[in-house]
Amino acid sequence: MAARIVAPRPARDGAGADLCPAAPAAEAAGGDVRGRQSAALLVVDGERPEKPWHGRVFDLRVEDHPEPVKELARLVRLRRAYRAHDRFLHAVQAGRMDEAAPALQEALDLAPELDEPRLSAAVGLYHRGRLQDARDLFQEIFARKPGLAEWLIRMAEAGLVPADPGLRRVVQDARPGAS
16 A cells, blocks of 8 residues: 655654554545555654654554454554553652552553553552452453562562562562462
């Protein structure tokens, strides 16, 4: 598909969301004469930076895929979820909890299948005193990806996550095979 779309405004948190509907429209209008093959989306922040790669918000490509437009839309959704989760982490680090909670909820709503925002939610449940809910969510996550328990403990040891002994116990108890 050969289509070029220019957004006349700077990209914000919804970057890419309003551009994805144009890809199916371009495909419906004829798309690439070779058939479905690839799709790409480049979103820049609207200001011309000194170094062109600094202004990129999204630069996503799907190559040799049976449904490239659908896959591109999925990647945009995941990228938006990761950006929301990053905003959550920065807000927490700055102590701006009023900004943190909506950013985490946005990440969870956009991509409930992502484990990183779910880990953050489990930590939040722990800190709100909802220990069983935190343990249940940790168990669900660690059942799929057992290495995330060790990763979370190492992040605490490195000072990147609060080194709370109670949280460490909940994480250790939630590991597969723990009793």
